[in-house]
Amino acid sequence: MENTIADREAEVVEEFGMFTDWMDKYEYIISLGKELPLIEESKKTDDLLIKGCQSRVWLHAKMENGKVVFTADSDAIITKGVISLLIRVLSGQSPESIINTELTFVERIGLKEHLSPTRSNGLVSMIKQMKLYALAFKAQHNGQ
Amino acid sequence: MIIDTKIDITALRAKFPILHTEVNGKPLVYLDNGASSQKPQSVIDAISRYYEAENSNIHRGVHTLSANATMAYEEVRKKVQRFINARYDHEVIFTSGTTGGINLVASSFGEKFIGKDDEILITAMEHHSNIVPWQMLCERKGAKLQVIPISDEGEIDLKDVERLLTAKTKLVSVVHISNSLGTVNPVSEIIRMAHANGTPVLIDGAQAAHHTPVDVQALDCDFYAFSAHKMYGPTGVGILYGKEEYLNAMPPYQGGGDMIKTVSFAKTEYNELPFKFEAGTPHIAGGIGLGAAIDFINSIGFEAISAHEKEVMQYAISTLGTISGLRQIGTAKKRAGVVSFLLDGIHPYDAGVILDKMGIAVRTGHHCTQPIMDRFGIPGTVRASFAVYTTKQEVDKLAEGLERVVRMFK
Numbered sequence: 001m002e003n004t005i006a007d008r009e010a011e012v013v014e015e016f017g018m019f020t021d022w023m024d025k026y027e028y029i030i031s032l033g034k035e036l037p038l039i040e041e042s043k044k045t046d047d048l049l050i051k052g053c054q055s056r057v058w059l060h061a062k063m064e065n066g067k068v069v070f071t072a073d074s075d076a077i078i079t080k081g082v083i084s085l086l087i088r089v090l091s092g093q094s095p096e097s098i099i100n101t102e103l104t105f106v107e108r109i110g111l112k113e114h115l116s117p118t119r120s121n122g123l124v125s126m127i128k129q130m131k132l133y134a135l136a137f138k139a140q141h142n143g144q
Numbered sequence: 145m146i147i148d149t150k151i152d153i154t155a156l157r158a159k160f161p162i163l164h165t166e167v168n169g170k171p172l173v174y175l176d177n178g179a180s181s182q183k184p185q186s187v188i189d190a191i192s193r194y195y196e197a198e199n200s201n202i203h204r205g206v207h208t209l210s211a212n213a214t215m216a217y218e219e220v221r222k223k224v225q226r227f228i229n230a231r232y233d234h235e236v237i238f239t240s241g242t243t244g245g246i247n248l249v250a251s252s253f254g255e256k257f258i259g260k261d262d263e264i265l266i267t268a269m270e271h272h273s274n275i276v277p278w279q280m281l282c283e284r285k286g287a288k289l290q291v292i293p294i295s296d297e298g299e300i301d302l303k304d305v306e307r308l309l310t311a312k313t314k315l316v317s318v319v320h321i322s323n324s325l326g327t328v329n330p331v332s333e334i335i336r337m338a339h340a341n342g343t344p345v346l347i348d349g350a351q352a353a354h355h356t357p358v359d360v361q362a363l364d365c366d367f368y369a370f371s372a373h374k375m376y377g378p379t380g381v382g383i384l385y386g387k388e389e390y391l392n393a394m395p396p397y398q399g400g401g402d403m404i405k406t407v408s409f410a411k412t413e414y415n416e417l418p419f420k421f422e423a424g425t426p427h428i429a430g431g432i433g434l435g436a437a438i439d440f441i442n443s444i445g446f447e448a449i450s451a452h453e454k455e456v457m458q459y460a461i462s463t464l465g466t467i468s469g470l471r472q473i474g475t476a477k478k479r480a481g482v483v484s485f486l487l488d489g490i491h492p493y494d495a496g497v498i499l500d501k502m503g504i505a506v507r508t509g510h511h512c513t514q515p516i517m518d519r520f521g522i523p524g525t526v527r528a529s530f531a532v533y534t535t536k537q538e539v540d541k542l543a544e545g546l547e548r549v550v551r552m553f554k
């Protein structure tokens with residue numbers, strides 16, 4: 001079975017299809033936020049920090065068997081919940097596919113507002129940063 | 145009909161179209177008045193009427209429309225003069241807002257009166273717009289910014305003011321009412337102390353002009369800056385009051401049309417006050433809207449406004465006090481307009497997102513006062529801020545909303 005970014009996006013969209021009101025949806029996001037594997041306090045160095053005006057996000061990336069593996073954290077739970085979805089969709093994918101993807105699932109599950117630059121929660125910069133990591137890994141790979 | 149105080153709140157709220165809209169399918173509970181207040185129909189109408197029937201550039205044309213627009217705009221200047229009890233109408237300068245006013249003083253007064261090793265004194269509770277212009281000036285001039293510290297309650301100690309006022313202090317610039325903590329500062333005392341030291345004082349009145357009557361002569365402040373949009377008027381327009389003797393001694397701020405008497409390539413003669421500081425076509429419609437906003441405030445009167453707002457404020461402080469895990473940031477003895485707080489273990493952003501889903505608009509974050517957040521060692525606060533149309537029922541809705549937030553994040 002293929003497990004492309006599009007497949008994973010479709011899976012998330014289907015999951016969110018169950019929720020009929022905003023409360024359920026947000027309770028789910030909060031629970032995802034609580035479950036997200038954290039970055040240890042001591043590893044939250046400034047070079048991992050993405051500054052949002054409202055909430056802060058830490059993002060770490062490494063290459064494993066040709067795939068990019070992301071871990072991330074935030075000081076706000078809702079931000080963390082959305083991060084957990086982004087990681088679910090993008091982590092473990094090839095640099096190429098991360099660079100080329102146009103994520104649509106956040107909008108499709110009605111959470112587009114969290115990706116608005118005016119929210120300044122660090123998520124927009126985080127997605128940008130994820131792609132930059134993928135680009136860097138790809139360049140590294142090509143250079144070898 | 146609900147009557148909270150002498151004000152007929154139902155009738156008053158009926159004048160604000162936006163208060164009857166829905167947000168996220170819920171009736172709007174607007175508690176972000178510190179950022180910007182809503183506008184009554186009379187202000188909206190004044191602006192529309194200006195564009196529909198009076199629009200024309202001012203101070204220029206001989207034609208009737210231009211003359212009428214000029215008259216209407218200059219009438220507003222006189223209205224502002226009465227509103228803040230300035231001695232002369234030419235002490236009232238139209239600006240783009242509080243930020244615009246402070247930058248004018250930093251640039252123009254700073255150019256003339258601030259030199260190397262001079263000091264500018266502010267407090268630790270200033271809005272960024274009363275910090276950064278001074279830092280920029282200090283950078284240019286080799287001057288130094290001094291900061292009056294604040295207590296855990298969010299108050300300054302006049303002893304610190306005394307201590308920090310020295311022969312080097314060339315300007316004091318303090319906020320009248322703090323936008324993050326609600327602290328009402330003892331500005332009269334500060335002004336008296338500064339003047340005894342021979343130092344002029346600018347007051348940032350952005351959060352004060354709509355809550356409390358401002359009498360610049362009684363205060364004896366040298367500059368007073370405020371924004372129309374926080375006092376039921378439009379965005380993009382504000383007022384800088386300045387004492388005539390300072391305004392006359394200061395060089396012009398920006399160059400352009402309107403601020404000149406004669407221009408030749410050899411020499412330009414500047415216009416007199418207030419036009420010296422009003423280069424270019426101003427926000428005429430905004431000025432007209434500000435006039436209508438002042439009429440609105442006057443139609444209620446500060447006695448009734450203060451009584452009502454005090455009651456709502458007291459109610460908010462005690463109601464929010466009953467929510468477990470809620471810690472108020474800023475507990476000064478004299479507070480107005482805003483209540484800032486944190487919920488134990490819950491990020492302000494998370495609280496703000498959930499409240500928004502319930503139609504409750506609050507502000508979260510550092511409120512453009514990052515040094516305050518650093519002072520308290522917190523990432524930011526949730527801030528509920530009130531206006532004359534805020535009701536106790538809205539405070540109750542906020543409290544219910546917060547209870548729900550607490551349950552959701554437990």
Ligand SMILES: Cc1ncc(COP(=O)(O)O)c(C=O)c1O
Pocket residue numbers: 178179240241242243244271273274319321322323348350351371512
């Ligand atoms: C205390 C204080 N000073 C200055 C400002 C800046 O006002 P404006 O953005 O209207 O220039 C604000 C606005 O938030 C404020 O609350």
